[in-house]
Amino acid sequence: MNRRRWMVAGLVLLLAAGGLFHLSRQRCFSLILPSFCRVETAEKIVALSFDDGPTEAGVAATLPVLRAAGAKATYFVVGQEAERRPELLRLLLAEGMELGNHSWSHVRMAGVTPGLRPRRSTGPRP
Known part of the structure; x- marks a missing residue:
């Protein structure tokens, strides 16, 4: 059971790291303040x-x-x-x-x- 917990924790950590990396690569992203990346005209x-x-x-x-x-x-x-x-x-x-x-x-x-x-x-x- 202990081995399974470590595998699940590792998978969760890997998915979280991948998600954060993907989020950081976005062209229009702001964690706190609003971002304006496009103005319709x-x-x-x-x-x-x-x-x-x-x-x-x-x-x-x-x-x-x-x-x-x-x-x-x-x-x-x-x-x-x-x-x-x-x-x-x-x-x-x-x-x-x-x-x-x-x-x-x-x-x-x-x-x-x-x-x-x-x-x-x-x-x-x-």
Whole structure:
């Protein structure tokens, strides 16, 4: 009987691990907050976004291409990077780009207690 319990426990653990892996690979998934992965529209549009900046290399590589195509994008910026490079934010805004918040420091939140999450994601209090 003991062997059977171990086999069942192992199978349950294997199925749970497989399910969690499958869930983590989903393109549109959020454990806590709602995610918007699609907006229904009759227009043929594409939304461009760039994450984890702004960096001089990233802006220098993307902005001329967007400018030449007459396209706009949303840059999801990391607060620490934005604080270091405010001139890049001003340039992006002057070019008609949108800015979004991509956390203060982009630290991994796995294992961080809920009480620390807001402070870690938004940066120090003013």
